[in-house]
Structure formats: C-alpha cells, structure tokens
Amino acid sequence: MKVLMFGWEFPPLSSGGLGTAxxxxxxxxxxxxxxxxxxxxxxxxxxxADFVRLISAGNIKIKRIASALQPxxxxxxxxxxxxxxxxxxxxxxxxxxxxxxxxxAAEKIAEEEEFDVIHCHDWMTFGAGIRxxxxxxxxxxxxxxxxxxxxxxxxxxxxxxxxLERHGMHKADKVIAVSNFTKNKIMAHYAxxxxxxxxxxxxxxxxxxxxxxxFEIKKTDKVVLFLGRVTLQKGPDYFVHAAKKVLEHEKxxxxxxxxxxxxxxxxxxxxxxxxxxxKVLFAGFLNEDDVERAYKMADVYVMPSVSEPFGITALExxxxxTPIIVSKQSGVSEVIRHCLKVDFWDINEISSKIISLLRxxxxxETLKDNAYLEVKKxxxxxxxxxxxxxxxxxxxxx
Amino acid sequence: xxxxxxxxxxxQPLRLRKYxxxxxxxxxxxxxxxKNEAIIKKVARKCYLPANKIILDLISNTDGKFxxxxxxxxxxxEQLEKYMPEVIxxxxxxxxxxxxxxxxxxxxxxxxxxxxxxxxxxxxxxxxKKIRQLFNYSPKIFRNTELVYNNEIAAFAEKMGYKGILxxxxxxxxxxxxxxxxxxxxxxxGIRLLLKNYRLSxxxxxxxxxxxxxxxxxxxxxxxxxxxxxxxxxNVVNLxxxxxxxxxxxxxxxxxxxxxxxLPHEILKHKDNDFATPSEAIKRYDAVAELDFPxxxxxxxxxxxxxxxxxxxxxxxxxxxxxxLEPHVRLSNNPALIDEWRxxxxxxxxxxxxxxxxxxxxxxxxxxxxxxPYEAFIAYMNILNDFRIKSNKLSEIKIVG
Numbered sequence: 001m002k003v004l005m006f007g008w009e010f011p012p013l014s015s016g017g018l019g020t021a022x023x024x025x026x027x028x029x030x031x032x033x034x035x036x037x038x039x040x041x042x043x044x045x046x047x048x049a050d051f052v053r054l055i056s057a058g059n060i061k062i063k064r065i066a067s068a069l070q071p072x073x074x075x076x077x078x079x080x081x082x083x084x085x086x087x088x089x090x091x092x093x094x095x096x097x098x099x100x101x102x103x104x105a106a107e108k109i110a111e112e113e114e115f116d117v118i119h120c121h122d123w124m125t126f127g128a129g130i131r132x133x134x135x136x137x138x139x140x141x142x143x144x145x146x147x148x149x150x151x152x153x154x155x156x157x158x159x160x161x162x163x164l165e166r167h168g169m170h171k172a173d174k175v176i177a178v179s180n181f182t183k184n185k186i187m188a189h190y191a192x193x194x195x196x197x198x199x200x201x202x203x204x205x206x207x208x209x210x211x212x213x214x215f216e217i218k219k220t221d222k223v224v225l226f227l228g229r230v231t232l233q234k235g236p237d238y239f240v241h242a243a244k245k246v247l248e249h250e251k252x253x254x255x256x257x258x259x260x261x262x263x264x265x266x267x268x269x270x271x272x273x274x275x276x277x278x279k280v281l282f283a284g285f286l287n288e289d290d291v292e293r294a295y296k297m298a299d300v301y302v303m304p305s306v307s308e309p310f311g312i313t314a315l316e317x318x319x320x321x322t323p324i325i326v327s328k329q330s331g332v333s334e335v336i337r338h339c340l341k342v343d344f345w346d347i348n349e350i351s352s353k354i355i356s357l358l359r360x361x362x363x364x365e366t367l368k369d370n371a372y373l374e375v376k377k378x379x380x381x382x383x384x385x386x387x388x389x390x391x392x393x394x395x396x397x398x
Numbered sequence: 399x400x401x402x403x404x405x406x407x408x409x410q411p412l413r414l415r416k417y418x419x420x421x422x423x424x425x426x427x428x429x430x431x432x433k434n435e436a437i438i439k440k441v442a443r444k445c446y447l448p449a450n451k452i453i454l455d456l457i458s459n460t461d462g463k464f465x466x467x468x469x470x471x472x473x474x475x476e477q478l479e480k481y482m483p484e485v486i487x488x489x490x491x492x493x494x495x496x497x498x499x500x501x502x503x504x505x506x507x508x509x510x511x512x513x514x515x516x517x518x519x520x521x522x523x524x525x526x527k528k529i530r531q532l533f534n535y536s537p538k539i540f541r542n543t544e545l546v547y548n549n550e551i552a553a554f555a556e557k558m559g560y561k562g563i564l565x566x567x568x569x570x571x572x573x574x575x576x577x578x579x580x581x582x583x584x585x586x587x588g589i590r591l592l593l594k595n596y597r598l599s600x601x602x603x604x605x606x607x608x609x610x611x612x613x614x615x616x617x618x619x620x621x622x623x624x625x626x627x628x629x630x631x632x633n634v635v636n637l638x639x640x641x642x643x644x645x646x647x648x649x650x651x652x653x654x655x656x657x658x659x660x661l662p663h664e665i666l667k668h669k670d671n672d673f674a675t676p677s678e679a680i681k682r683y684d685a686v687a688e689l690d691f692p693x694x695x696x697x698x699x700x701x702x703x704x705x706x707x708x709x710x711x712x713x714x715x716x717x718x719x720x721x722x723l724e725p726h727v728r729l730s731n732n733p734a735l736i737d738e739w740r741x742x743x744x745x746x747x748x749x750x751x752x753x754x755x756x757x758x759x760x761x762x763x764x765x766x767x768x769x770x771p772y773e774a775f776i777a778y779m780n781i782l783n784d785f786r787i788k789s790n791k792l793s794e795i796k797i798v799g
Contacts (some may be wrong), residue, residue: 360779
C-alpha cells in the first residue's frame, strides 16, 4: 500500500503535538509495511538533515517543499517570521499566499508520485490534498489534530482557515479525528456526518530515554509544571490563577511554565500582578531533552487546556511517572483513567487537586504507578493499525 | 433433606461530601445529607418496601414455612429512622412473624476487627443494643462486615457468646469440600460456621439479568431444580446476598420480584426441601468437620480477600490514619466526636478508593459515588485532616498528623 502524506517536521524541529503525532504515526505505519511518500514544508533556516535521519526507515520517501510554513502559525506570526528569513524571495508575502504556493508545489509532487491514498494533517495541507485527489482520483483522508475553533477558543475565528477546513472535510472521503471530543466538534461546527468520521486516538513514543538527575530546585521546593504553547487554547492564565491559590496554602512550591506563545507577556504580567512573580518561572520553548527533564523535575503536571483535541503531553508526563491533572475539555481525558480530571475554568478544583497531590504521598504514588502501567497501552501501533483499516476501507470502495 | 438458608444484607453507607482541601479546619459537615437522603428513599421505594411485602406474603401464604435472616447495619437503620420510618415498621412486622432471624454485625459496617479489638467489640455491642431497642430481639448469630472472616474472628465471636458465624464458601478454603454443610471453626466447640454457596447465591445476586449468561433467563422452577439436585449430598444451602439485589441491583422490570415471589413455592414442591434460619440450621444439623481459615477471607471480588478495601497505598494509609486517632478520640469523652469517628470507619469509604478494577470498570463502579478512586481518597483525607484538628481541640492530647 502506498500513501501520499502531507505532514510536518518532527521533533526536535516541531513545536507541538502535530509534529510528534506525524512522527509516531509515520514510523509505525512504515514498520507495518506501508510505503509513504512524505511531503513536508522545508525551511531554509532550520534545514532538516535531522529529520531525514530520524525517519530513514526503509519505506519512507521524503519530498521537501521549500516553505516558511510552520504548524499553528497565525497570519501575524507568519509576517513576523518572514522578516527573519535569509532568502525570503521565494516565500509568499502573506500566510495564505504561502499556503497557496505550497499547495501548488504539492500538486506537482502528486502528479509525479504513485500512490493509493492521500493522507493530510491539519488545515495548511488540506488544499494540497484536495488537488492531489482531483489530479489522480485517489481517496483523500484528512486527519484533524486541531480545528480553528480549538486554536482560537471560539473567539476571532479566522474565516479563511475555517472555510478551508470545512471545504476540505466535505471534499474528503474520510475524516480522522484524534478524539470523540474533536469528532463532536467537527459534527457540530463543520456539519460533517458521523459515519464519515473515524476516531483515532493518539499515542506516545517510548523510544526516547532520559536519565534521572538531582535537580537543585527540588532541594527546597516542589514543582508544578505547565508545558505547551502559551496561547489561549492551552489555558496558561488558569494555571497562574491556580498557582496563586495553591501558594496561599503551600509555601515551598515553584510553578514552571514551559513553552512560548502570544500570551507570554500577559501571563508574566498576571503573575506579577498576583504577587507571585518569584514563584512562577518561565522556561520558554524547550528542546526535546529539556522537555523530558521538565517532566522528571515536576511533582505535578497540569494541562488546563480550554479546548484540547487530544493532548499528547499528558501521556508524556505519565510516561515520566509524573502525576497529571488534565482538563475535561480534552481528548486524552476520554481514554485515560489514572489521572485527575478538572474543568479548565475551575480554579478552585485545580488548586485543590494540586495541593492534594503535593500533600498526600500515597495519592501521588498510587497515581503515578498506575498511570505508568496505563500509558504503556498507548503505543503508536494502535493508531497506525486504525489508519490502515481506514485506507483499506477506502481503497476497496474504489 | 436440604434446608435453604436465606440471609439478606441491608446496608447503605453514609456517603461523604466532596470535601475540599480549603475546608480543612472549617469543620463543615462531612456527610452528603442530600445525596444520602435521596439514595435511602430511592432504595427503600425500589427494594426495601416491595421486597419486605413479598417476604411477608410468602411467610403468610406458606404458613410460616418460608424463613429468612437479615443483617442490618446501624448506619442504615439510622437513615431509615430519619427518612423512611415505614421501612422500620415493615421490618418489625417481619420480625413479628417469628420466621425472621436478625444477625449481629458491626454497627458502622467497619473493618475495625483488623485494627482495634476494643473498638470492634464496642461496635458489635452497639449494634446488638440497637437491634434490641428497635426490634426487641437479641441476635445469636454473628456476621462480620463484608463476611470478613478467619479462625481468630470466630474465636472472638464465640467469646462474645454467639452460637454461629457466617463466612464465604471460598474455593481455596473448601477445596474438595462442599459449602452445603454445617462446619466447626478450627479449634472451637461452642460456635458453628455456615458457608455461603457463592455459585447459587451469585446466580441470583449478579447473574440474574445477564443476557450473555447461558442460563438466562433464570426462572424459579429452573432454580428449584438446582436446589433439588443437592438433596442427598448436602444439608443446608446458604444463599447470602445484599438485600438490594431485589429491585435495586436487579431491576423489577427484569422480573426479580416475580422470581422471589415464586421461588419458595417451587422449592417447597419437593417434599424433602424446607427453609431454615441460621440458628435453626445449626441446631438441626451436626457439624461435619472442622475448617481452618488461617487467612482473612471476604465475599468481595474474585480474590475473596481484603484487597477491595486495603489493596493500594491510599487505602492502607487512609484506614491506618483513622484508627491512629482512637486513643485520642476516646479521651475526648465527646459522644458526637466518637460517633463521627466511627462513621468515618465505614468500609465503603475505603472501597471507593480501590484501583484494581479501575481499568475495566465493573461492579465497583456501580456503587461508587466518586468519578475515580483518587477523588475518593482526596475527599476522605481532607475530612480526616479536618477531623484531626477538631479532635485536637476537643481533647487533652495533641496528635500531629
């Protein structure tokens, strides 16, 4: 079976769950004998030699398109990033020009390649998928890792992005949603029929191993971690408010915010305003090793997302034996039991659960031990098998 | 001759509020009055009242040949007195027929035997007193919470004057032996042991409405046939189950009440069958052998051990902490404080923290008022910490948590 996949760069170059998911899924599909032509935007700045090394398993052919696209990018962020490029001439002047340019380049690749099915990851690649389908008359699978409604929390939805998502979903032969949470969103807000959507939950990669170390900070303090883009979608503001409440009851606790994003300045200001600036540490964007160190260092991982289609970080924390508190407004909370679940807006409950985990050792121990056993079930082989089922179903329909 | 010995367990815990960590030190109410009231009323309407009516009818239309035993915790009796006194009245009517036996147990449905013999003894005495007050009846048979049993408990019950004690007919204890006889606890002459026939009991309690079961649907004639087969190779079939089986765990629309209404008549069709209460059974039949229960056995889960209440670190810690307060609470001489402490010992609180089932979800989930065992632990520990502060205020000796 041959798949033309429009995907994204992998960690350490990627900046979130989308790259992580593409990596895990592709690796596992390839292991199961699926031949993949993997098309991805290629930035001159970063280069992707590492990427090719990471993915150099037998069945994968890499096709690169020079492009300034990054997943999760907004129009403003695109403009900003363009200013820094060393050879900007080839790039489109706006995000949407650039997506269009990428789509045309992708169409060319589709013309040259042989494949049985097309598989696209999130909106920036949807146009490319639709054109490839039109050119070769092959079934199209759209994999939805996040919608515009998740990214914006439903406020200031970008009409262009929403329209492209909706158009893609209606043109597609199958839509894969990373959770029931997302499936419901697609049905309610994009008017896609239930039968057309398959739910394929994400998983976590177990290959990376990080060694334990003694952290200086742990000699005096307990650590509560937020890790993710510092954007409205991820709920960093709720995290800071919960920190304030915890600190009213527990003194020796540090709150680490790892990640970057457009809300960073306002969250820093909020921490200062609440008088806890010395207790909230901003670690910025972390590389792969430091992400693992952060999980290891933390006594509690909190994912207070306002709208989280899946939330792979929750599984990563479980893998690092760190107890987790996750928002009920997330896909991952559908599939895991050994965690504490909260509503993202419920500051009282979030802080109460943080305090409980810091105070009650048997809770901390039981939760992390059971979560570690539970997370082992989340191998990328399961979603890969489900994707293969979807491919087979579409191919057999002709 | 084979005698059918029914014993029904009647218990509803006092569920705790979702006590927040921020309430520690505020001494708010620990119990979810609203939920407890709603549940006891619901269970009374769905089970206790209609089931009692059927049992009463059965006794009268079999001319007293039908018999049954009940064990009712002090906790459930208190709730019924408060919210559903008509249920108490209907139990009084049942006791008045002379065909119903009442058993003793711990008043607060606790595992106190494992942690404090003094406390255990007091709770059993409190229960005995409550039954005497309400029903003018003095129990002679003992059954421990969740049928937790070993040799030592039997000896303790014997010393307290009980003539009989109940236990689970666990395979690993019985091995080749049958549960359908009266036994003697190891080394004891003055007390008899009755063992639950768990296959026949669970056919009613757990499998009755299960469509995937090969015997579904279970009818009274079919079940009576199984009983008849025991004739000739057994004396007493002990059918022990939660009373809530009738109408609450197995629903009325699945035919459980019809089954109950017809079963005794079907059983009595065989002239060698009859019904006996536990006291009658041990009087009527000699003990066939001595049974050794060196380790604790209960009637819970496939393990039939204590792991449903004490299987993980949270459960072990929580229960240890509550019993550590004993000397302290006693020294307060404050009846309200002591009563509250005892209500925090109810075994259900620890059952809710069980994680061994949590992956599949099953019978535990049905009974659990919390979303997860972790939530149960958090609420309990917040209450325990508040209670410790309260006891410190009311007592001379300070205990640091």
